[in-house]
Structure formats: structure tokens, C-alpha cells
Amino acid sequence: MAVRITQLTLLFALLLTICRAAVVEKYFNLTWVMANPDGLQERKVIGVNGTWPLPVLEVSKGDRVIVHVYNGLGDKDTSVHWHGLFQNGTTHMDGPSRVTQCPITPGTSFTYDFTVDQSGTYWVCLIQNWFSIIS
Numbered sequence: 001m002a003v004r005i006t007q008l009t010l011l012f013a014l015l016l017t018i019c020r021a022a023v024v025e026k027y028f029n030l031t032w033v034m035a036n037p038d039g040l041q042e043r044k045v046i047g048v049n050g051t052w053p054l055p056v057l058e059v060s061k062g063d064r065v066i067v068h069v070y071n072g073l074g075d076k077d078t079s080v081h082w083h084g085l086f087q088n089g090t091t092h093m094d095g096p097s098r099v100t101q102c103p104i105t106p107g108t109s110f111t112y113d114f115t116v117d118q119s120g121t122y123w124v125c126l127i128q129n130w131f132s133i134i135s
Helices: 002-020 130-134
Strands: 023-035 043-048 064-071 078-083 109-115 123-128
Touching: 064 078, 078 109
Parallel strands: 023 064
Antiparallel strands: 023 043, 064 109, 078 123
């Protein structure tokens, strides 16, 4: 009887975890915007949906993140790097271009789709022509 109660408790906990997981879906149109991120002077920076700073994504451990990214940067490749998030099984979703994923070329889209396996605060980096910087 005690074993049966333990099994039911574990099953209930698993179902509760699965039921609480959410799907967080966003659409990012990457374009150039004018901003002053370091306080020195206004200049062109990569914006999301015409704004800078970038939007905050609030997710919980176990949530599925789906971000549809369109590259509207004109003649520049780009990608999104999710700093500090483990991409176990989804390394091709972690940018930077030509390191763990192919770049998103101008006028094309890429959909990031992964599950957040850890808690914490992380930041996102929009990368433009990273390969040309190191070559």
C-alpha cells in the first residue's frame, strides 16, 4: 500500500510539472534602429520589432521557448545567442553564426525552439557578421 501511494505521489508530481510548463512564442523582426546603449552617442544598433533595448522574455524552468526571427538587416547575416542557457540536444539553436548554427541571411527567417532546463537570469545577444570579426 505504501509503495502504491509513493507511486501515485510521484505520478502526480510529474503531471503537475508537465501541466505547468508553458509555451512562450515570440516573433522578432531584426532591423537597424538608432539608440544610445552606452551613453556616448546615438548610433545604429540591432533592434527587435523596431525597438531597443530588446524585449524581456520571462520563462520558467521547463517552458518551451519558440522565437521566430526574421533578418531585416539588409546585407548582414545574423543569429541569436542565448548566453548561459544549456542547449543540451539543441546546440544548433544557440548561435553564434558559423560556430553552432548557420547564419540567418538577409531576408530569411529561422525559428529557435528549445526547452529551458535551468533557472536563473540570462541575456540574449544578437550577433551580426560575427565570423568577419574574428577572421
